[in-house]
Amino acid sequence: MTIGLLEFLGFKKKKKKDESSKNVAKERLQFILVQDRIKLSPSEMESLKKDLLKVMKKYVDVDDQEIEMEINREEQMMAMVANFPLRRNNQ
Amino acid sequence: MAGKSLVITSGKGGVGKTTTVANIGTALAMMDYKVCLIDADIGLRNLDVVMGLENRIVYDIVDVVEENCRLEQALIRDKRHKNLFLLPAAQTRDKTAVQPNQMESLVEDLKKEMDYVVIDSPAGIEQGFKNAIAGADFALIVTTPEVSAVRDADRIIGLLEAEGLRNPEVIINRINTDMVSRGDMMNIEDIIEILAVKLKGIVPEDNIIIVSSNRGEPVVLKENPKAGQAFKNIARRITGEEVNFISLEDNSFFTKLKKIFSFS
Numbered sequence: 327m328t329i330g331l332l333e334f335l336g337f338k339k340k341k342k343k344d345e346s347s348k349n350v351a352k353e354r355l356q357f358i359l360v361q362d363r364i365k366l367s368p369s370e371m372e373s374l375k376k377d378l379l380k381v382m383k384k385y386v387d388v389d390d391q392e393i394e395m396e397i398n399r400e401e402q403m404m405a406m407v408a409n410f411p412l413r414r415n416n417q
Numbered sequence: 418m419a420g421k422s423l424v425i426t427s428g429k430g431g432v433g434k435t436t437t438v439a440n441i442g443t444a445l446a447m448m449d450y451k452v453c454l455i456d457a458d459i460g461l462r463n464l465d466v467v468m469g470l471e472n473r474i475v476y477d478i479v480d481v482v483e484e485n486c487r488l489e490q491a492l493i494r495d496k497r498h499k500n501l502f503l504l505p506a507a508q509t510r511d512k513t514a515v516q517p518n519q520m521e522s523l524v525e526d527l528k529k530e531m532d533y534v535v536i537d538s539p540a541g542i543e544q545g546f547k548n549a550i551a552g553a554d555f556a557l558i559v560t561t562p563e564v565s566a567v568r569d570a571d572r573i574i575g576l577l578e579a580e581g582l583r584n585p586e587v588i589i590n591r592i593n594t595d596m597v598s599r600g601d602m603m604n605i606e607d608i609i610e611i612l613a614v615k616l617k618g619i620v621p622e623d624n625i626i627i628v629s630s631n632r633g634e635p636v637v638l639k640e641n642p643k644a645g646q647a648f649k650n651i652a653r654r655i656t657g658e659e660v661n662f663i664s665l666e667d668n669s670f671f672t673k674l675k676k677i678f679s680f681s
Contacts, residue, residue, distance in 0.1 A: 346600030352607050355564045359571050359611065398613075 363397050363404055378408060387413040418451070422524045422534040423655070424553035425588075426577075428569030430540030432561045433590040436626060436635075437648070438537040439467045443635040444652035446501035450532040453492065453502040455524070457549035458539035459514055462506035469496065469633020470503055479507035479514045481523065488526055497638065502531075512544040517551035524552025533655070542576055550577065556585040557617055562592060562603045571612055586617035588651060593622045605662075618651035619662055620644050 361367065366374065375395070382388045394409040425438045435458075442454045456464035459479065465471045476491035481504070488504075495501035504527075507514060527534045538549035550556060556577050560570040570587065577585045589608055596602035609616050623644035629636040636645040637652075650660045 344600075348597075348600050348603050348607070351564050351603050352611070355567055355603075355611060358564070358568055362568065362572060363575070 360397050364406065379410075382410050386410075389413050418529060418532065420451075420528040420531040420533055422528055422536065422552055422554045424457075424536040424538050424550050424556045424582075425559060426538035426546065426549065426556055426573055427540065427559045427566070428542060428573040429560075429566045432559050432566050433620070433626075434540075434559050435463050435467050435537055436630065437557075437559050437588060437590065437620075437651075438464060438535050439635045440637045440645075440648035441652050441655065442501060442533075442535045443468075443495075443498065444637045444649045445533050445535075445655065446495065446498040447637065447649075448652065448656065449500065450656070451500045451530070452533045452535065453504060453527050453531045455504045455527075455534065455536045456506035457515075457520070457536050457545065459506045459545065459548075460508065460511050461539065462508045464537050465493070465503060465505045466633060467630050468503055468635065470505075471633070474505050477505045477507040478523070479510050482515050482519045488523070512539065512548065515548050517548050520548045520551040522552075542572065546576075547580075550580060550582060553582060556582045558585050558587045558614070559590050560587060560608065560612075561590050562597075562608060567603070567608055567611060574612060574614060584615065586615045587612060588618040588620065589616070590620045591622040592619055616662070617654060618647060620647040620651075621663075 360371070375393070379388065379390055379393070383390075389411045392411040394407075396407050398405050398407055425434050425441070427434050435456075438454055442452050445452045454464060454468070455478065456462050457478070458464070462477075465474060470493050473493045476486040478491065480486045481488050481491045492502040492504055495503065504523075524534055524536070534552075536549050536553055539545035558570050558573055558577075560566045574585055577583075587609070589605055592605070593602055597604045605616065605619055621643045623636070623641070625636055625641055626644055629638075635648075637648050639645065647663055650663065653660045
């Protein structure tokens, strides 16, 4: 889910690219399911990401190359989990 | 008798719902349970053909709902197992001919007589799907290792849960082990990770399925090590038995599968 969404959000994948058709299928599927599950178009997702980043940056120093977002399905609900890694200020 | 009802559904068409219903139903009957299969695909009836019972239809589900006949009159007894019955769909009507509340009471009536009522859902997410799931205690979703089928399965999981059918389980049909090992097909682990539901069964791709539908003889009737055994295992799991997943290729893969199962 993470890799697919990162790519979806316009971030480069950190993992080495596996070009097997199964992996292409899996990544495309994960990408499609993010949209299906939360009913947001790719452009809406992009602006959500930008807005979230803007708000976060107002208060903390976010490393915007490392943001991770995923949609998880749990027992009774779905959750959007966003991970904003902070830059260390003292370096 | 207080039987259980389950619906076999998928969203996408052509993934093997009807074959799955015919085989699971027959396998349950072979285990001496009293079973009724309901074809809820009104207008596109096919379960009778897969079961080889197409020449015996007199009344159908719509006749029962419209009270043109009694429920027992519409039930067709299987050729091979006297404890297996089919309630066929109507072929000349559409999905609106049965309402969810009618389906519910029909299934309730059958559960009084049967151990298991297995409902074959039509493809799609419209009225026919809603009717098919109306009387079900739990749901099994059939998918294949393709992007479109898994996507539709995900959609169906959401819809089932919205309708109160919690914790549906998935049957992955037509797994081709050669393609999986070449990296040209998503494996069980990939699909289960994406769908986040429990695995109920793995059915390998098997040409015998076409042969068995040609003849109208579910594959579980004969000793068949691939698809037949897989469907028998699913039937046993439905009755609450713990059955290991069949080994599809080598031991490492088998170990992986066991690992997935132990998560739940």
